[in-house]
Amino acid sequence: MFVRHLLRFPRAGIRPHLNLPLGRTVSTMRCGVSCNSGAAEVQVIGMVKKNQNKNPELGDVCSLAVKSTVPGSETKVKRKEVVRGILCMSRKTKRRRDGSHIRGYRNAFLLIDKEHRPIGSKALLPVCKEIKK
Numbered sequence: 001m002f003v004r005h006l007l008r009f010p011r012a013g014i015r016p017h018l019n020l021p022l023g024r025t026v027s028t029m030r031c032g033v034s035c036n037s038g039a040a041e042v043q044v045i046g047m048v049k050k051n052q053n054k055n056p057e058l059g060d061v062c063s064l065a066v067k068s069t070v071p072g073s074e075t076k077v078k079r080k081e082v083v084r085g086i087l088c089m090s091r092k093t094k095r096r097r098d099g100s101h102i103r104g105y106r107n108a109f110l111l112i113d114k115e116h117r118p119i120g121s122k123a124l125l126p127v128c129k130e131i132k133k
Contacts, residue, residue, distance in 0.1 A: 038075020
């Protein structure tokens, strides 16, 4: 039945195995890292500051677990370490007040410490102006 629905409406926007909207950063979802801290992939554990919905939006601070690191380099973070990060790129479209929309091609975090300073020395992906404030 669901396959027939997808054949009729191929861009329904629902993942059949998760039943969630496309592009949403779900807790326990693995995401990429957009800084040179040494982490390659992180997993969302929870939100540091709770917002209205359970899922993080662009600019939200989350607690993350490092799942994999870049091989062959000295890293500032280690595997299985719990760190904080700001969601700097999201597949979920965000509408700005001026009417424009912003959307990334993947979900990515910028790793920070307790004082909200970046762990890496540079950001590898573009950072939107909502996070720079």
